[in-house]
Amino acid sequence: MPTDTLAMQAFRRQVLSPHKLRLFMLRKLPLAWLAGLRLTALTSEVATVTIRYKYLTQNPFRSIYFAALAMAAELASGIQAMMHTQGGGPVSMLVVGLQAEFSKKAVGLIAFTCPDGDAIAAAIAESRATGEGRTVVCTSTGRDEAGDIVAVFRITWSFKAK
Secondary structure, X not given: OOOOOHHHHHHHHHHHOHHHHHHHHHHHOHHHHHHOOEEEEEOOOOEEEXXXXXXXXXXXXXXXXXXXXXXXXXXXXXXHHHHHOOOOOOEEEEEEEEEEEEOOOOOOEEEEEEOOHHHHXXXXXXXXXXXXXXXXXXXXXXXXXXXXXEEEEEEEEEEEEO
8 A cells, every 4th residue: 555645645635626626627638627527536546537428528329428438537547646656756657558348328427436546656666766667557447327337448557757
């Protein structure tokens, strides 16, 4: 289990504030802001991001467009990675792979949860210790309001200490 540093706690307070998160997304992730992504939970181990079916996220089949789902799934792992890079030397992070499985039509509110904070923290720590790049495959599972799985994304992140 990763140590929850003061820098990580400060980052968590910033992004869990709805107003501050919206400003951050408007500045750095404008499509996520337009799509209405919301960060509902963030710990050292787990993050949850929600996306709602609405005009800007729809596809012609009356469900959430796959790219909007991918954005929410990626943010669930990426926000954890950003938190774990706080307080140490700089670390570059990049998505280098993506796999997706869709099992049900995504309508209503979809919550993507990624429980891979420990693996992310370990990869970042190894990269900082060795100076070499590390990759982690993070799984973000999207569930609808009934708790049914609608999609599973596997996002491969690359981390390299600078």
